[in-house]
Amino acid sequence: MTCVDIRSTFCDPSPGGVQEGIAAALGASGAERQKLLQKYVDIHKDEVVHVPFFEMAVFYAVDPKLTFLPRFDRRVRANSLWFAK
């Protein structure tokens, strides 16, 4: 949503527009950050900056004897695997 990033395909440099408040939102913390970022998520949805579809599902084939819980970041960590006795 920024006018600076080389990948951005949305830019609102109008007075009081999106670009003007980005620095303040990024510098905020706690409840103020939630409030300021929420404004941008609202705009993102209304402006359809991206056309969203679905969470990217990952499928694993796993031996039933192996204990494995899929992670949020879809990585497989060696120390989170073990075999049932």
Add this chain to the structure above:
Amino acid sequence: MWKSGVSLTAEAYQDYVPAGDHFEFQKPRIKTLIWQWRGEPTVIGAMIKAGEADIGWDIGVDTAGSLSKNLVRSGGSAEIFVLRPNALWHPELKKKEVRQAIVHAINCKEIVGSLHYGATKCRGNIVWPGVIGATEENTVPYEYNPALAKQLLAKANYNPDNVITITGRGTRIPKQVEVYESVQSYLKAVGMNVKVSVVDPSVWQKTRACGIGTAVNDVLRASGRDPAKDKPTNADFIAAKAKSGASCVQADFTDDAPSNETLDFGPSLTGT
């Protein structure tokens, strides 16, 4: 031990110091782990079925469907599959009502149900509740409403002579080309003129880096300034947006997968 292109063997580090009590931060219980590379998901699935391997990563929706349920696990990732419209310079996509028409013309649930066996969830934004900035309201999926999409297109004075081409990768998600074709079909049903172009990831990378920031850098260079040193002003943003495009190959509509690993909308605000 690493055998190039074949396998990587990892031995448990016995002096590893566990951190806290979370199961992911404990000493590995498996002493020797061999990672093998196989390109074909069907081969990976067959290896698990035959007991030749114990876990196969990212086997895809078709292979998952071919295995018995007790051999398959599925999980989400922090990413959301999206199409990114060129809201800067495409004559139709820069109209807000056209972009809104698009989201109301696509039946995401039907796509997930028919192409991904319902294994994932449609989302109405690039973040979801729990991420800083997200709420139930600003992340709820858009309503599938082709009649509303047609109204919005009429309001925007949509011109089908301005073709919209989806330029995207073919294998980033399961059945990606079929997803593009579904989108094309939904948009055609409301009167839109959409084409699909599946490209090599290297081409995709170039189009992905052809947004407003590149046009701003063009403006800086044209005025004798150095993008590496000189900070752009608001006037530069306005000038870049007023151009017909940046000095690179841009796409009308391209695929992407913004990540929520930071649980904060901030990185998406500046990086997309």
